[in-house]
Amino acid sequence: xxxxxxxxxxxxxxxxxxxxxxxxxxxxxxxxxxxxxxxxxxxxxxxxxxxxxxxxxxxxxxxxxxxxxxxxxxxxxxxxxxxxxxxxxxxxxxxxxxxxxxxxxxxxxxxxxxxxxxxxxxxxxxxxxxxxxxxxxxxxxxxxxxxxxxxxxxxxxxxxxxxxxxxxxxxxxxxxxxxxxxxxxxxxxxxxxxxxxxxxxxxxxxxxxxxxxxxxxxxxxxxxxxxxxxxxxxxxxxxxxxxxxxxxxxxxxxxxxxxxxxxxxxxxxxxxxxxxxxxxxxxxxxxxxxxxxxxxxxxxxxxxxxxxxxxxxxxxxxxxxxxxxxxxxxxxxxxxxxxxxxxxxxxxxxxxxxxxxxxxxxxxxxxxxxxxxxxxxxxxxxxxxxxxxxxxxxxxxxxxxxxxxxxxxxxxxxxxxxxxxxxxxxxxxxxxxxxxxxxxxxxxxxxxxxxxxxxxxxxxxxxxxxxxxxxxxxxxxxxxxxxxxxxxxxxxxxxxxxxxxxxxxxxxxxxxxxxxxxxxxxxxxxxxxxxxxxxxxxxxxxxxxx
Numbered sequence: 001x002x003x004x005x006x007x008x009x010x011x012x013x014x015x016x017x018x019x020x021x022x023x024x025x026x027x028x029x030x031x032x033x034x035x036x037x038x039x040x041x042x043x044x045x046x047x048x049x050x051x052x053x054x055x056x057x058x059x060x061x062x063x064x065x066x067x068x069x070x071x072x073x074x075x076x077x078x079x080x081x082x083x084x085x086x087x088x089x090x091x092x093x094x095x096x097x098x099x100x101x102x103x104x105x106x107x108x109x110x111x112x113x114x115x116x117x118x119x120x121x122x123x124x125x126x127x128x129x130x131x132x133x134x135x136x137x138x139x140x141x142x143x144x145x146x147x148x149x150x151x152x153x154x155x156x157x158x159x160x161x162x163x164x165x166x167x168x169x170x171x172x173x174x175x176x177x178x179x180x181x182x183x184x185x186x187x188x189x190x191x192x193x194x195x196x197x198x199x200x201x202x203x204x205x206x207x208x209x210x211x212x213x214x215x216x217x218x219x220x221x222x223x224x225x226x227x228x229x230x231x232x233x234x235x236x237x238x239x240x241x242x243x244x245x246x247x248x249x250x251x252x253x254x255x256x257x258x259x260x261x262x263x264x265x266x267x268x269x270x271x272x273x274x275x276x277x278x279x280x281x282x283x284x285x286x287x288x289x290x291x292x293x294x295x296x297x298x299x300x301x302x303x304x305x306x307x308x309x310x311x312x313x314x315x316x317x318x319x320x321x322x323x324x325x326x327x328x329x330x331x332x333x334x335x336x337x338x339x340x341x342x343x344x345x346x347x348x349x350x351x352x353x354x355x356x357x358x359x360x361x362x363x364x365x366x367x368x369x370x371x372x373x374x375x376x377x378x379x380x381x382x383x384x385x386x387x388x389x390x391x392x393x394x395x396x397x398x399x400x401x402x403x404x405x406x407x408x409x410x411x412x413x414x415x416x417x418x419x420x421x422x423x424x425x426x427x428x429x430x431x432x433x434x435x436x437x438x439x440x441x442x443x444x445x446x447x448x449x450x451x452x453x454x455x456x457x458x459x460x461x462x463x464x465x466x467x468x469x470x471x472x473x474x475x476x477x478x479x480x481x482x483x484x485x486x487x488x489x490x491x492x493x494x495x496x497x498x499x500x501x502x503x504x505x506x507x508x509x510x511x512x513x514x515x516x517x518x519x520x521x522x523x524x525x526x527x528x529x530x531x532x533x534x535x536x537x538x539x540x541x542x543x544x545x546x
Contacts, residue, residue: 110122176209191253274315277314398440476488
């Protein structure tokens with residue numbers, strides 16, 4: 001500690017309660033040695049301290065700094081004095097370089113003892129020695145000993161032993177001067193919080209002064225940062241996220257210090273913390289509002305969410321904390337807004353289709369069929385399929401789920417909702433044709449729609465062939481490529497409603513079923529022949545309809 005290492009009394013080579021006569025004698029002796037180029041040493045240089053260099057300049061300054069009574073008291077509190085046999089013994093050990101033994105001797109008359117007329121100097125001396133320690137625990141004890149001395153009624157004894165008998169001093173003011181000097185000494189070595197902790201053993205009045213002293217600067221820093229951020233945010237809302245984040249980082253240490261000093265129930269702390277939380281939260285709001293229409297708006301939403309959470313962690317007052325929580329909840333809803341909207345739209349389409357399907361099937365089941373009448377289930381299925389205008393459905397989905405929304409849906413962390421969305425898209429695509437699916441392929445971001453279409457077509461063709469071999473219109477199915485093709489359905493209806501009603505028709509059907517499968521196997525992949533067959537069948541169907 002510099003104020004001890006370079007103490008004027010040390011440079012003068014005397015103890016702080018040396019008489020005025022001794023002081024003048026030592027001054028003359030040192031100056032005389034200095035003039036002839038010799039450097040004087042003192043038994044009070046103490047080997048456990050850094051080496052000392054006495055120059056004419058610093059000698060003059062040292063004696064100048066102990067001329068006034070107040071200066072004598074201030075500097076004595078950071079040096080040693082001898083006013084009792086205990087001091088004499090302990091200082092003799094210091095001279096020998098045994099500072100631990102000196103601590104032991106002074107400790108016997110100060111540990112768990114009150115200050116009195118016989119030990120006041122021991123409190124000062126052990127305090128000075130412990131302030132030189134590398135142990136923070138001992139430094140705390142040294143500070144405690146000094147404060148205890150100053151605030152005792154026997155501090156007057158100390159003052160009069162180092163200054164004039166007529167000099168009076170204000171204990172409270174002297175305590176503040178000591179604290180100020182110690183804080184100056186600790187400034188470059190300890191953080192504010194650590195420095196404050198060194199005073200934790202001191203009494204209430206010292207703690208109160210420290211609180212006031214330590215809170216003024218951090219409050220000023222926080223308020224200045226808030227105002228600066230507010231000004232920059234209003235000038236450039238696009239960058240308000242970076243402003244808010246910087247505000248949090250720049251005020252974190254000051255706010256932590258205020259919290260440790262004042263506590264969260266203190267009105268001043270509440271006011272400062274809530275003002276800080278509000279500005280950080282507003283930075284997030286402005287960030288999102290300014291950029292929500294951009295393609296990467298989810299990124300800005302995440303930034304706003306981060307700032308809202310930081311604000312919530314800082315806020316103390318109920319109103320501010322609730323506002324931050326509401327902001328977080330609103331942002332969460334907005335984050336999944338596109339996904340929820342997409343699910344609602346797709347679900348409404350599925351519900352409408354299933355409602356129509358149930359209604360049509362119920363109507364068919366309730367029909368009173370006459371003798372030998374059967375339901376044409378192919379037509380029923382076609383009615384169900386066409387119960388919605390799928391072109392209009394495509395228009396609706398395109399409008400509700402544009403590509404920009406799909407990008408936001410992809411980043412959602414709601415996996416259950418994502419799975420629901422995928423199931424609904426798969427349902428929709430199962431009802432649409434290739435051209436319609438191609439128009440909506442962007443909503444199916446997790447797989448290649450074209451590859452899926454090819455696979456589906458392959459399955460459909462396989463199913464078609466399977467149906468054909470299970471008793472369908474073999475040649476017609478092959479020619480038109482779909483068991484459910486309207487022309488194939490027309491031929492099946494002719495078979496069921498006309499050919500089956502006569503002996504000749506039934507004979508034709510039997511003949512057809514026997515030989516057409518082999519013909520299908522031979523002609524399946526011959527496109528030119530299939531086109532010819534379709535042309536011929538179109539003419540036949542036109543004739544049937546007449």
